[in-house]
Amino acid sequence: MNTKNARLVMAIATAIVIVIAIIMGVYYGVSNSSEANKLADLLVTGSKYMDSGDYATAISYYDDALNYEPESEEIKNAISYAYIKLAEGSENSSEAVDYYQKSLLYNKTNKSPYWGIANIYESLDDEDNMLASLQTGFDNTGDDSMRQKIEAVEEERARIRAEEEAKAAEEAERAAIEQEHASTLQKLYECFEGEDLDAVKDMMRTEEFTDFADEVIGENSFYYGTKTPEGIREGKGIAVYRDGYYYYGDFSGDKRNGHGILMRAVYAESSAIGSFVYEGEWSDDKPNGEGTSTSNYYKDKIGPSGLSKQVIKGNYTDGLENGTMRLEGTQKSGGAVSYSYTSENGVAKKISDEDSGVKGQYIIAKSSDGKSNLTSDGSLRGVEGFIGD
Structure with a gap:
């Protein structure tokens, strides 16, 4: 199993553990009320859909669960993770970016959505939006690899600007010399015409x-x-x-x-x-x-x-x-x-x-x-x- 697949399996396993922890916390931390039963049902059902890869349906159940526990970081993380999976499975760039951004509404300290958005914009040669995503990600997560990527892109941009400026200066000098040459030759041209x-x-x-x-x-x-x-x-x-x-x-x-x-x-x-x-x-x-x-x-x-x-x-x-x-x-x-x-x-x-x-x-x-x-x-x-x- 390669590193990417290993991380994927671990992420899924972690999500399942989180859901189980939520369920256990609800069963043992809340009185046996009808609301507690409804919350447990929503979490269990959402977990089943998550396991089956139906992330959109899982999100709908987790969103309903948030109505009972609006401050639950575990539920928010589960929703955030589900949106990441939707983004990774999308073949439409705009849709994928939208999923990543929704993921960040539930967990803005997760590095994956920022990188996902940045990678999409990089593939579209949209450096401005790529850098914006990485900068926001660095501000919210402190991820040093984002800072390094930003610096590398800025250095490359500076190099390209310097080359373009040098080329423009060279072109301006060439045009000035060409104009000077033309002015000199014009005199001889007029003499030939005589x-x-x-x-x-x-x-x-x-x-x-x-x-x-x-x-x-x-x-x-x-x-x-x-x-x-x-x-x-x-x-x-x-x-x-x-x-x-x-x-x-x-x-x-x-x-x-x-x-x-x-x-x-x-x-x-x-x-x-x-x-x-x-x-x-x-x-x-x-x-x-x-x-x-x-x-x-x-x-x-x-x-x-x-x-x-x-x-x-x-x-x-x-x-x-x-x-x-x-x-x-x-x-x-x-x-x-x-x-x-x-x-x-x-x-x-x-x-x-x-x-x-x-x-x-x-x-x-x-x-x-x-x-x-x-x-x-x-x-x-x-x-x-x-x-x-």
């Missing part, structure tokens, strides 16, 4: 924007533009990504989709490149479709035969050159040169076995005037920021 890319580059090179770009970590990005009510990027907008890349253009489904411009204007001081711009089609957050990549170089950082500017037009797949590409270049001397070559998944195809004149490189195109060659070492070619991704 279609003056040189002015855009100048703004990107200011301390405000270089510091701003440094805040981007990993795959995160800051955004200003239209969104859906759910916060999804949708429509026209501007975003800054790691390494100082800014995108201005169309968004759909929280990704770069449609037509857009990717630009970077700040590089390491030792770098020869001054700026990079890709303008063209995007899908799934990457350059896909027709586009133009433009790279500008500092003349004092390139060799005599180097290009100060190169413009590559063609098709891109996930940011890599894919198909026939056209390169228009401006030489350091000011002259112009053009090449046409073919790339497949970012790798330019070799067109000749003749020596390129550059160790480790092969010829991928000859200039339109036939005076120079365009070479490659087989490295991936495409849009900056997507080569090798």
Whole structure:
């Protein structure tokens, strides 16, 4: 027999003993009057119904018995116990609580009804009423386990409140930072709308924007533009990504989709490149479709035969050159040169076995005037920021 069943049997046995004691007390303590006989009959009958598990009927007999002995603690305890049994057998939470509360009307020092009510409210996730029952129970019984339960719940509530407050503070800080980012990006957005890319580059090179770009970590990005009510990027907008890349253009489904411009204007001081711009089609957050990549170089950082500017037009797949590409270049001397070559998944195809004149490189195109060659070492070619991704 488990502990719970043992307690149940003991409680029933105790109740029976109480009833017998009442009966004996009545028979031997009261004169042989008709009232004494009626009281004895009520107690005996109530006890029979209690033993059979008909607690509601037992209560009715015990209530009648109280009319003869209204101060009898034994009868009150028996009624209290019967209501507890009704509560334990009920499958309706409200009804069970009502039975427990009626039990307490007859014996408010019994711990069981308080725990019964508390357990019901706990199962219903109603902590306020659970705590109220335990607090009343502790006040009336001094049961230390009730105090411990109350303290444990209050501690957990305090922990949850602290977490919620910290989360709210974090959210408020995040919203403030997001608003600050949006305010910064709005300036660049308006500059892009003016279609003056040189002015855009100048703004990107200011301390405000270089510091701003440094805040981007990993795959995160800051955004200003239209969104859906759910916060999804949708429509026209501007975003800054790691390494100082800014995108201005169309968004759909929280990704770069449609037509857009990717630009970077700040590089390491030792770098020869001054700026990079890709303008063209995007899908799934990457350059896909027709586009133009433009790279500008500092003349004092390139060799005599180097290009100060190169413009590559063609098709891109996930940011890599894919198909026939056209390169228009401006030489350091000011002259112009053009090449046409073919790339497949970012790798330019070799067109000749003749020596390129550059160790480790092969010829991928000859200039339109036939005076120079365009070479490659087989490295991936495409849009900056997507080569090798």
